Amino acid sequence: MERTCGNGTLRLSDAGKQVSLIGWVARRRNLGSLVFIDLRDRSGLVQIVFDETIADKVKDVRSEYILEVKGTVQARKDANPKMETGEIEVHAEDVKIINSAMTPPITIADDTDTLEDTRLKYRYLDLRRSVLQKNMILRHKVCMIARNTLDAEGFVEIETPILARSTPEGARDYLVPSRIYNGKFWALPQSPQIYKQLLMIGGMERYFQIARCFRDEDLRADRQPEFTQIDIEMSFVEENDVFAVVEKLMHDIFKGTKGVELEEHFVRIPWAECMKKYGTDKPDLRYGNEIHDISGLFTNTEFQVFRTVLDNKGEVDAIKFEGAAGKYSRKGLDQLQEFIRSGFKAKALAYLKMEKGELSGSIAKVLSEAEKAAVIAEMDMHDDDLVLVVADKPSVARASLGALRVRLARELGLIPEGNIYKFLWVTDFPMFEYSEEDERWVAAHHPFTAPKAEDVDKLFTDPEHVSSRAYDLVLNGYELLSGSIRIHDQDLQEKVFEAIGLTMDQAREKFGFFLDAFKYGTPPHGGVGIGLERLVMVLAGTENIRDVVAFPTTNSSLDLMSDAPNVVDKRQLDILGIEISKK
């Protein structure tokens, strides 16, 4: 089949050229004896004109037929500014019908109004929409750039197994029954974590993999049962070395896909400071509106509510929205209060408004003049500013104001338009978190994360305040990756297991072969796992993960196209030595 160029690439400068095109019929109109067909391929659309000498050949042609057209490019009398090829059309001189098509069950256009479930069932038709094709190409480009950058930096891509060992706690593992060893199972890996650490022990020094990962969880809108991670691990490094590689990677990806030059180094904030300032470990830095701990203004307050909170190790936190005083009525503020009560168990939301030099609002009357003056100074309040205040347990106060910060930024339009990308390293995450369910301290990241050297002696005495060498990279409010410097010392590894309540026997049962590996000369190492779908979503400007996955499942983990998972033949189960439990 002859083809001189892509349909969407033709421009006015091509006028007069003879072309051979191939594509799908996107739209067909008759105008007197003329037939106009928009012909679509991966590069875009072009209008073809069939005059009366040839119109008969396309009289039966309908949407989604495939045509091969020879013709001449000519300027259009009435240019269509909405089409990239809108200044020209192709005058058909010959046409061949390559294949016919039934009427498609979905509307194949960027602004389709077909329900998502129908589009998922006919995904192969949905993929003909230009917006999805562009997302697939974007995802491909991101991977190409990532690979070329990492290759240039001395990283080797190594494929690790997908048929792997199940870990005893792996309720989240997808299992694969073994046919050869009936009664035994493989598990699909949640990440290549253990393998990549073994590759460091194996002396590969710089590894990466764009790796498929699997997590059997009840899906959220931005999750899929399988997802892809740009997985990186390096030996003989500390945080700065890892950050430098990731920053280089992001520079190249954002430059290559969006033409955006990112700042040379990304901001870094220790986790504790981040939580205080933004009430979240993934703040959106495209706007300010930091949380202020104004507890110090109320050391001697007579306002009983604040008094009680402060006496019970709570704090008084505040956040300011400039010029927003008039935009939230009493009712609107009540809704905000309800939002943090139901979402974060906050007791109440207080607020102050500055209007014509006067402070009003729910607590204006109960604060002393000195306190009010102090708040105005501390929060740098001017006319029309709104300050929201939560006095509560520190975690509740911060989380509540952090969520209000995000909500009001949207409502007030504080998020700048366009390609603004604010990266942020959040460092020094806590080593442990307390599991109410298990009634013990568990690893916040994973138990192979190194604690900070200066906190090692607190492992048993004060686990709550042990910081780790774990870090996240946050972009515009989304967690793009997490990673850590790992433990490379067997003694320290055993101590950390002990700190999370594992005996050596239990540790061996869970991670035996991996622990063994540590004995034979393990290099200091660390790395990251970057969520590929999340990264492409940010670049594509979509919040729907299915927009960046070729064949996604629904939120309830169904493949509507192939109708999977499905029932299989009993013989298949017999071979595997398993049966379906009776209800």
Add this chain to the structure above:
Amino acid sequence: MERTCGNGTLRLSDAGKQVSLIGWVARRRNLGSLVFIDLRDRSGLVQIVFDETIADKVKDVRSEYILEVKGTVQARKDANPKMETGEIEVHAEDVKIINSAMTPPITIADDTDTLEDTRLKYRYLDLRRSVLQKNMILRHKVCMIARNTLDAEGFVEIETPILARSTPEGARDYLVPSRIYNGKFWALPQSPQIYKQLLMIGGMERYFQIARCFRDEDLRADRQPEFTQIDIEMSFVEENDVFAVVEKLMHDIFKGTKGVELEEHFVRIPWAECMKKYGTDKPDLRYGNEIHDISGLFTNTEFQVFRTVLDNKGEVDAIKFEGAAGKYSRKGLDQLQEFIRSGFKAKALAYLKMEKGELSGSIAKVLSEAEKAAVIAEMDMHDDDLVLVVADKPSVARASLGALRVRLARELGLIPEGNIYKFLWVTDFPMFEYSEEDERWVAAHHPFTAPKAEDVDKLFTDPEHVSSRAYDLVLNGYELLSGSIRIHDQDLQEKVFEAIGLTMDQAREKFGFFLDAFKYGTPPHGGVGIGLERLVMVLAGTENIRDVVAFPTTNSSLDLMSDAPNVVDKRQLDILGIEISKK
């Protein structure tokens, strides 16, 4: 950690330089007050000398300890030509022990004599061997080149699901029980075949993926339960277009990894001719020794054995080995006969030797002088030539001589040394093969392969002689890839299903959603799947697939390192709604 260069990169021209190195202790020797340590990293080995001023710091250092060394490069008095860095050594001025190591349970050296099972158990140590590291880097390079070449050719890499739909005949599928939909299963794909065809239907036009595939079969030496395929599919193409892309890919890969310029276009042989000439569809063309059908010489033979074979639609085939007459004694030839009797059910092996102008051998006495003269002429026999002859059913005669061709090429050293790469396209494979087990014709490739247009009318009347548009690429006797032009016409697809004995109902049950997709404007398309491991094995010069896989299983499908597959917790099975069958 400071590091100025890789250990294996230092050369005589670096003498006098101050360097900081990191690596594992490969070997340690004491010589009087001096200590010599070979320090290994991914780039190679270098010898470090610790003189009496510093030797004490490394007195406890043993194999596989990790050291950080600062020192000065100096020329060696006694250069070691076996080491790439053998002309220099590094005089240590400072040393720090980064980590200690227990004595490793395997010998970490290229010429290790440790049993493979032990090496697999300690794969993370085995990977420290330079030969394995080089193979991993080679595999990475092959993938990098493949991706960059395909990207430049307009291909888009698209990830297709690993959690996919099980096909009803899929006894070879790995199954994954669904937790959300108890009693239903996902299957791991044997290849992305259906997805990539759907992507063509979806208008992606040029797709590739370096894709993980899964096949649950009883393993052979060159198979693994999971393997990787460079998977390619293109729309609006015929064979020549696919071949051009694959040839470009091979040019770039062999140039980029071996520095070898391959011939511009690879030889093509139709399957039927290939089977006649070489007795196999994957001949090694690094040597000649083609099979000759010499039946025509015996049209009127009085030699009863040949007479009977020819009367029963058999043929007399012969193959010549120059100068080999003296190399096979009567006993050696008996072994060859036993080899084809047991392996191919051949009735007998006849032979002729030319010695001092005289023809001798097992059938020299029973052939007429005219027949002997004809054989000498046909086979172009000269002194010391050996001709092996098999008279049998064509398939048996060809396969027997094809196998002898391979065996004698090895025994006689006919395979040229060095980087000789002989590619061959085998085309026009049969569309169907008869399944004795199912007592019907089945698809030889897969049922989506297009039959040759001129053979379509034989689909029902003469299925045995329908050629398909399937092709293989063979390299040095190995099948590197197979592929085909696919059916894109729904009517033809239905006919092919009918020809293999499927009713439309059965076809729908097996491939329903895929058949539906064909209705909405399917482009002509075709592609290939290239076995990545096989390609890297050829480039690495190994016949052991485990040499090119980071974490392989044994031939009996066990991961000896992590001890997988393994028994899982009953609670995990309960969640999945399955149980292990009682024996």
